[in-house]
Amino acid sequence: xxxxxxxxxxxxxxxxxxxxxxxxxxxxxxxxxxxxxxxxxxxxxxxxxxxxxxxxxxxxxxxxxxxxxxxxxxxxxxxxxxxxxxxxxxxxxxxxxxxxxxxxxxxxxxxxxxxxxxxxxxxxxxxxxxxxxxxxxxxxxxxxxxxxxxxxxxxxxxxxxxxxxxxxxxxxx
Amino acid sequence: xxxxxxxxxxxxxxxxxxxxxxxxxxxxxxxxxxxxxxxxxxxxxxxxxxxxxxxxxxxxxxxxxxxxxxxxxxxxxxxxxxxxxxxxxxxxxxxxxxxxxxxxxxxxxxxxxxxxxxxxxxxxxxxxxxxxxxxxxxxxxxxxxxxxxxxxxxxxxxxxxxxxxx
Numbered sequence: 001x002x003x004x005x006x007x008x009x010x011x012x013x014x015x016x017x018x019x020x021x022x023x024x025x026x027x028x029x030x031x032x033x034x035x036x037x038x039x040x041x042x043x044x045x046x047x048x049x050x051x052x053x054x055x056x057x058x059x060x061x062x063x064x065x066x067x068x069x070x071x072x073x074x075x076x077x078x079x080x081x082x083x084x085x086x087x088x089x090x091x092x093x094x095x096x097x098x099x100x101x102x103x104x105x106x107x108x109x110x111x112x113x114x115x116x117x118x119x120x121x122x123x124x125x126x127x128x129x130x131x132x133x134x135x136x137x138x139x140x141x142x143x144x145x146x147x148x149x150x151x152x153x154x155x156x157x158x159x160x161x162x163x164x165x166x167x168x169x170x171x172x173x
Numbered sequence: 174x175x176x177x178x179x180x181x182x183x184x185x186x187x188x189x190x191x192x193x194x195x196x197x198x199x200x201x202x203x204x205x206x207x208x209x210x211x212x213x214x215x216x217x218x219x220x221x222x223x224x225x226x227x228x229x230x231x232x233x234x235x236x237x238x239x240x241x242x243x244x245x246x247x248x249x250x251x252x253x254x255x256x257x258x259x260x261x262x263x264x265x266x267x268x269x270x271x272x273x274x275x276x277x278x279x280x281x282x283x284x285x286x287x288x289x290x291x292x293x294x295x296x297x298x299x300x301x302x303x304x305x306x307x308x309x310x311x312x313x314x315x316x317x318x319x320x321x322x323x324x325x326x327x328x329x330x331x332x333x334x335x336x337x338x339x
Contacts, residue, residue, distance in 0.1 A: 017248070021241050028237045033230040046236060050243045057244050115226035133188055134223045140190050159184035162216055165223075 009066040024053055031077055037131050038081035040120045044088070052080045074136055078146060085124050118168040126161035133158055174202045179209045187217055 005026070011019035031052050036045035055076050063069060119127055128147070132138045140158070144151045179202045185191050186199050203210040299307055 020244065024240050024244070025237050028240055029232045032232050032236055033227050036230050037227045042233065046233060046239070049236065050240050053240045053244060054247055057247060111222065112226035112229045115222050116230070119223070119226075130223060131227075134220045135227050140185075140188065155185055155190070156181075158188070159181065162184055162219060166215060166219055169219075 006066050009069045012060055013063065013066065015061075020057065023056075027073070028053070034077050034131070034135065035081055037116075037119065037135060038128065039084060039088075044084060048080050048084055052077050055080065074138075075146070078132065078136065078138075082128065082146075085128070114169065115165075118165055121168050122161060122164060125157065126164060129154070129158050130161050130165060174198045176202075176206060176209055179203075179206070180212060183209070183213050183216055186213065187220060 008019055008022060008026070012023055028049060032045055032049045035048035035052070036042065039045050039048060056073065059076075060069075063072060119130065122130065129143065132143050132146070133140075138146070140151055140154045143158075144154045147154070149157075179199055182191065182195070182199060186196065191199065203213060
């Protein structure tokens with residue numbers, strides 16, 4: 001996430017609509033990338049980004065301390081993405097489809113694209129955990145609270161998800 | 174610490190979820206075991222590569238403008254809702270303003286006289302009929318009240334009160 005601009009958040013909290021537009025400019029890329037990583041669908045990620053900023057617009061005035069903004073914002077992003085996953089039952093793209101996409105568009109294969117495809121081949125639960133810890137920077141306790149699962153389960157599932165991701169990547173090469 | 178235990182805790186080590194003592198234990202094992210050390214390095218590289226791969230996701234052009242437009246539409250909608258709320262509240266409160274007028278006092282007195290006449294007629298009527306009829310009338314009234322409550326609850330089930338009073 002881009003560096004927190006406290007004065008910008010303060011301006012947004014004071015009701016400055018131009019400041020809110022600047023907030024959108026600063027964070028829209030991060031929000032879209034996170035949504036895309038979770039949902040693996042361009043239009044879903046765009047819709048999710050709009051929904052996230054609308055939620056922020058509606059509720060940011062309830063924030064009492066500007067310093068809690070990053071954690072709160074991250075939570076809004078995560079909850080919108082997780083809700084959409086639940087709602088749409090988005091899950092893995094068939095392997096054959098991934099191979100055809102990757103081989104037709106990217107040659108030689110870009111490792112970053114390979115990782116994104118491999119992430120998409122994880123189950124939605126595994127992908128959520130990997131993204132929450134590696135991309136969003138949540139700690140295990142926070143993940144357990146958000147997903148409402150025991151801490152021990154978080155530990156074992158994150159490790160299993162990483163091993164699965166590693167295996168997918170090593171099988172592809 | 175054995176290899177099995179170490180391998181199970183590598184992710185926790187990489188995510189800084191282990192205590193200082195546990196970190197020392199696992200690092201001591203890495204010095205002795207190249208297999209576990211390699212796995213740790215591989216997973217560490219994978220975490221970094223995952224971050225980089227997401228950071229490189231291309232953002233569609235015009236996304237920011239789309240979001241800003243949707244926010245503006247929201248603002249207009251909110252402003253419209255506030256007007257509607259103001260009109261709604263005015264309509265609700267207007268009968269209360271009537272309380273202050275002399276004409277309303279006369280209307281109220283007239284209603285009271287009519288109500289009292291109806292009530293007296295009802296009492297006279299009820300005293301002429303059998304108690305069983307009165308009982309069944311009472312039960313019927315209770316059923317009507319329950320049914321009406323249920324229907325009204327159903328009707329307002331999806332009504333977004335918070336949006337009206339925003």
